[in-house]
Amino acid sequence: MPAIILDRDGVINRDSANFIKSVDEWEALPGSLEAIARLAVAGWQIAVCTNQSGIARGLLHPATLQDIHDHLRVQVQELGGRIDGIYACPHGPEHSCGCRKPAPGLLLAAARDLGFVLAGTPVIGDTARDLTAAANVGARPILVRTGKAEDKSAAGIDTNVEVYDDLRQAVSVLLGERTMENP
Numbered sequence: 001m002p003a004i005i006l007d008r009d010g011v012i013n014r015d016s017a018n019f020i021k022s023v024d025e026w027e028a029l030p031g032s033l034e035a036i037a038r039l040a041v042a043g044w045q046i047a048v049c050t051n052q053s054g055i056a057r058g059l060l061h062p063a064t065l066q067d068i069h070d071h072l073r074v075q076v077q078e079l080g081g082r083i084d085g086i087y088a089c090p091h092g093p094e095h096s097c098g099c100r101k102p103a104p105g106l107l108l109a110a111a112r113d114l115g116f117v118l119a120g121t122p123v124i125g126d127t128a129r130d131l132t133a134a135a136n137v138g139a140r141p142i143l144v145r146t147g148k149a150e151d152k153s154a155a156g157i158d159t160n161v162e163v164y165d166d167l168r169q170a171v172s173v174l175l176g177e178r179t180m181e182n183p
Contacts, residue, residue, distance in 0.1 A: 001043055003116035005107055008050035010126035010147015011167055019054035022064060023071045029146055031168030037081025042175055047110035048086045051100050056092035084114050102132035124170055131161060142170055
């Protein structure tokens with residue numbers, strides 16, 4: 001069974017410089033939930049790995065983060081899909097933890113818990129730190145132009161990294177519905 005790891009903010013939902021602090025502030029990007037459901041129907045294991053420093057900053061309570069993730073799961077389930085695991089780093093950038101991307105801890109936990117191999121597994125993110133985490137474990141880094149949508153050359157991202165407009169387009173390519181040359 002193939003597996004995929006998705007970043008959350010900027011890939012699945014709209015990102016915010018002020019952090020997503022409630023279910024009401026959480027807004028799915030167009031087509032993202034449908035893309036996740038399509039992966040699930042096609043038999044993929046789906047993990048979400050997300051840095052959530054709003055907890056360390058006192059802007060977000062862990063229970064509220066759980067509510068947001070429950071809301072995400074329900075929305076995907078309503079479309080006939082599922083998310084197999086959601087992994088969140090609650091630490092701030094100043095902490096020395098092994099889970100905050102670009103460290104690989106979240107990805108390693110997802111692979112261990114869900115029983116898949118990281119080598120070659122697509123990891124879709126919108127920042128260099130997402131792609132670095134993927135590269136650090138031999139996964140397949142994929143950049144989407146939503147969220148922070150960093151320019152890969154300016155951010156020091158390998159020019160060979162696949163780039164798509166959004167999660168919907170990346171999933172279409174992964175499922176063989178579109179080619180990289182004709183997205």
